[in-house]
Amino acid sequence: MREFGYRRAYDVSGAVALLDGDPDARFLGGGTNLVDLMKTGVERPALLVDVRELPLDGIESTEDGGMRIGATVTNSDLAAHPEIRRRYPALAQAVLAGASGQLRNMATVGGNLLQRTRCGYFADVTSDCNKRSPGSGCPAIAGEHHNHAVLGASDHCVATHPSDMGVALTAFDAVVSYETADGPGELPLADFYLPVGETPHLETALPPGALITGVTLPPAPVAAVSRYRKVRERASYAFAIGSVAAALDVRDGRVREVRLALGAVASRPWRARAAERVLTGAPADAENFAAAADAELAAARPLPHNGYKVTLMRNLVVAVLSELAEEAAR
């Protein structure tokens, strides 16, 4: 592999300065994705700036009743945090549904948001891939795409975003904070990932050289009754073939508020706003849950071998919302 430099940063401004906007440099968090990609040659950075020692490992309540999660908080610490488990249970469940215990002990919140797709063509440097090598083509569309996107993809890329955590964060309107040489900034997670379009290699709206410093969860009382369900091809240690993060507030049999996000169906965690619109104010029953899923999935454009995902997501949305409605009724 390519020889690379390694520097460790101890404060946020120092980290940003060390990286210095160099497109050939990368911030190193837990390394659970980046290091693998370096071994296979997908990533070939000249410099790694290790941000694990930055003082960004706190989880705290905000004044307005939300929570702020530091970028270097490990997945394990996030999932174990009592306030996260109480106020945003789907987030803790999503994190625990990902990877393995060892990986969660290493992986960080900031890195999780920036992890790359697990598309096998992207991971194989001998293969064409518009995301890795813009303009080279997308072999998945005519090739193996049984776990590729059915929503929001383009003729240039059908890869999915692999994060479980991101699906729950998307459901809860999380906001990403970052630091640049010009000062701090914020991006709602809804705007954080760029549409695929003709530029699948451009994945986020982060300015060049920006360091993610944390994620803020706005107050969301609805999130207290929430859950994350992940379907995968083995019981653990696998990326989703479909997942749902949902929160539901039911009063007098009607949906007062609902949050719904889908995973493993698009290039980003997919907020199901069409479904939310159908459900808000409607009776909380299986018929409406199915109608809501159908409304969201009407935009699905499956490929020859991933049409099952539409059925899967419909069933999953109905199952998870039904479970939440039962939980709310208890």
Next chain:
Amino acid sequence: MTTATRGAVGTAHTRVEGRDKVTGAARYAAEIPFADLAHGWLVLSTVARGRVRAVDTDAVLGMPGVLTVLHHGNAPRVDSDFIGMLGVPPDPSAALFQHDRVAHLGWPVALVVAETSEQAREAAESLVVHYETEPHDVAFSAGRESEGYPLDGHLPAVAEKGDLADRLAASAVVVDAEYTTPEEYHNPMEPHAATARWEGGRLDVVDSNQGTSWVAGELANLFSLDPAAVRVRSEHVGGGFGSKGVRAHQVGAVMAATVLQRPVRVVMTRRQMFSLAGYRSPTAQRVRLGADADGRLRVLEHRSLNQTSTVHEFVEPSAAAGRSMYAADAHHTASRIVRLDVPTPTWMRAPGEAPGSFALESALDELAERCGVDPIELRVRNEPAVGPVSGLPFGSRNLIACFREGARRFGWAERDPRPGVRREGRWLLGTGTAAASFPAGVGPSTAAVTAEADGTFTVRINAADIGTGARTALTLVAADALEVPTDRVRVRIGDSDLGPAMIAGGSTGTRSWSWAVQAAAEELRRSLVPGADIPPEGITARSNTAEAIGALAQKERHAFGAQFAEVAVDPATGEVRVRRMLGIFAAGRIVNPLTARNQLVGGMVWGLSMALHEEAVRDRASGGVYGADLAGYHVAAHADVPHIEADWVDDPDPDDPVGIKGIGEIGIVGAAAAVANAVWHATGVRHRNLPIRPDRVLMAGGDA
């Protein structure tokens, strides 16, 4: 458990090298230090068919640390025109750099050698190779049977008895079904790794393999060396499963060590193992069973097709699985191959039996359903008195005893045969069973046992412990034969200088080596005079089992087993979870219950994994495997593996000199069928294509 115990054999014994392994003191092939070691990195083709036009070595030779680049234009010549110890020629991908042809994607085209592994890798990945590309064909399917042809492998391709058409016409019930299994990869935990050097005029190779006699012999042949001038060692091996014979890494290391006259190590990456280490071919199988209304078979027809490369023939003899299993008037089985632009498949844990039993034992479950006969009773009704095709007597056959004991422990009697009627929350529940068998083969081996002056004994046998516990098993066998406690016995294995011995493969290792160790130990015991002094050099007795094996009576010798599985299926998501498995086996004398259970459970986990997870997808456009790593190729994770029990029944064969049958492979046989049959019992849907993925379950309106 009722295994008779005689001293050490039959008593649970932890691995003699267990402490070394768990403390990290045991060194594996790629960890053993050598002075002045150089590192080779294989460069594999990025096209699936064609020829190498040019290799741009100049730019790479100038990179830091690079020592040489070997390719077809400059590599030493090797001779691959020979038949090796196992009766087959070497895999052509191991005869490195002898021509410019590219036979499949991932064909080795160069070896870059540098001072460090990182330098070698960077240079190898920078090496530009120019190809002349030709159209390739990797599309395996059942529809290509007419292009295929039957091939004898370690079993005959075709066996026919009785009139198929006549007996089919006479059958009250006919099950006719097609089954497929995908490409499956061994993926031992330890990747292939070898270090080669010239030492005192001899070639010295430290490797990870399944038999150093085998590998040393192949290397001597390839490099036209006196067999006595080749030494191969392989002390600890992190799994093999059929993949660890002579491969590109050893040959590359030997070539580079010869050219550079210094030690050279070559290690495969996981990704490289998907094109250089062999695999189990996909199979397309058709089973036709004709039976009377009560389930008694009149016809057993099993046809199987597998793929092989354009440069080497390998047959996965799936159709042979039933030849020793069930009585039928007409018995027609044939295994065929079709040649494609793919790597050559090879033996993988229970070659033939693993995919073959999936098809045959699934079909029997379908027949049981059609006849309204309990699946175990169906097998009882078709139990043969002698080999159904061969007519030979069985050495020992305790299949029905396995089913009876298994049924008792699994609670089979309470089973409601109706499918799709048990629900627990979102899960549908079902149970299934299947039979297992695997040949009890044996290969000639030599052994030496020395009585040392200090009262201990040293056993020398070139066995291979690929994680099975062979070293420990042989310690127990030797202790009993010598009539001494196990702590007075040291066993040395994994070194071709110890003399020729059978490989760890085909479930023959423990049977073959124990025979030789027992013979030498008994000879030594007879020659020792009680009370007499032992000279400083010790007293040694030797054995060679070739003659005794040649004198074995012709019999059907197999291990048998009964597999049971309970599954839960969520029809809304297609998820299948195995809740429990039970395997009861009849496998002769069990030497070490602790490691035996470990191997049997390991085989059953493989069967579970085969049923639900394992599948390599070959990309038609590139010709290579999509997702060629352990993230893309799923094996069962811990969370997939529920409570698994393995046990055994008495299985004596008084006429057999050792009474040991192999247990390395039978654990996987029938396990996938038991899971698939349980999925049918849970859902009412037959899954005839492996693996039983969520999308297949989800989208299966009727039969899948």
